[in-house]
Amino acid sequence: MGLDFHLSARSFLQLNPEQTETLYEEAAKAIDLTPDDTLIDAYAGIGTIGLSLASRVKRVLGMETIPEAVADANQNATLNGITNARYEIGTAEEVMPRWRQEGLNFDAIIVDPPRTGLDRAFIDQILQEKPHKFAYISCNMATLARNLTHLVPTYRVEYIQPIDMIPQTPRCEAVVKLVLNER
Structure with a gap:
């Protein structure tokens, strides 16, 4: 998507750059961002x-x-001249409440957890915060299904779009658009 990335040895990067762009564009479509949004990038990796x-x-x-x-x-x-982004060390369930206490508000959240899925404490934090825009990227359909069972009473799944990141293997990523249920 026109950006350069540096990564250290303990960091993660998708292996297929062409499909990574497809994955991120699909996530952007699912979350329907606007210039007024503040986006939470949870499980952010190298950003x-x-x-x-x-x-x-x-x-x-x-x-x-x-x-x-x-x-x-x-x-x-810094490398890409992006001045409206900052990243912090910590778990989402610790950092998000602190940001709220500091007066930071957010409208949208994208999560891309490891194969183990979302931490239950973070799911509880999401359900408490109830962001209106929510995209979930998953590389493990079993943990995605488990996590969705906890999210679905509050959110509805509008769609799930698979993205084949490693052709001719059983592995794929999925982008889920979650919409807050109206009450």
Whole structure:
């Protein structure tokens, strides 16, 4: 998507750059961002998702538990001249409430967790915050299904779009558009 990325040894990067662009564009479509949105980039890694979408929003706030990846994400923002994004070390369930206490508001969230899926405490945090715009990227359909069972009472799945990241293998990514149920 026209950006350059640096990564350290402990950081993660999708292996198929062409399909990665397809994946991120599908996530952008699912979340329907506007220039007034503040986007949470949870499980951010080196910031590829949030930084790829930073030009479409007012601000990107990201968090990741691997310190080297957070350093990479902030360095990647600088490398690409992106000034409306910042990344912090910590779990989403710890960082999001602190941001709220600091007066930061957000409209949209993108999650791209590891194969183990979303942490239950983070699911509870999402259900408490109830962001209106929510996209879930998953590389593991079993943990995606498990997580959706907890999210579906509050959100409805509008669609799931698979993206074949590694052709001729059984592995794929999925982008889920979640819409807050009206009450």
